[in-house]
Amino acid sequence: MRRRLALPLLALAACQPPAATAPAPATVVFFNQDSAALDENGVAVVRQAAALARERPGQTVRVRGFTANLTGTAGFNQALANTRAQHVADHLAEAGVDRGRIRVEARGAIAPTDPSFPTEARRVDILIGG
Numbered sequence: 001m002r003r004r005l006a007l008p009l010l011a012l013a014a015c016q017p018p019a020a021t022a023p024a025p026a027t028v029v030f031f032n033q034d035s036a037a038l039d040e041n042g043v044a045v046v047r048q049a050a051a052l053a054r055e056r057p058g059q060t061v062r063v064r065g066f067t068a069n070l071t072g073t074a075g076f077n078q079a080l081a082n083t084r085a086q087h088v089a090d091h092l093a094e095a096g097v098d099r100g101r102i103r104v105e106a107r108g109a110i111a112p113t114d115p116s117f118p119t120e121a122r123r124v125d126i127l128i129g130g
Helices: 002-014 040-055 074-094
Strands: 027-030 061-068 102-110 123-128
Touching: 027 040, 040 074, 040 123, 061 074, 074 102, 074 123
Parallel strands: 061 102
Antiparallel strands: 027 123, 061 123
16 A cells, blocks of 8 residues: 555655745955946956856846945945946856846945945845845
8 A cells, every 4th residue: 555655645746846946145246436347356256156147047137236325426326336237247248147137226325334344335246046
């Protein structure tokens, strides 16, 4: 009798949908003050994120740009956040990520949690999946 029960359970397990791939942890690219230029480290981080995105072809890639709220007007900071995010998105596409998967968001100025370390707010987050 055990063999008769085992077969239907195996068949049921085979019919389960595949487990969804969990979102990848956010990848962060940092920028110098009032700059949207990617330095050598930033390019390396984007390439690593692009490799991960290529391994997860069905997942959306969200690129969120930020600036520190310590200098500049709200308009300047919003434009800078957008430019940073666009530059990262361009590098992702150049590294083989389909542009149709990339969603760019300019979040604008935020307050760093530690004002003596404003670099944490001068960043772009790359989120794959989720």
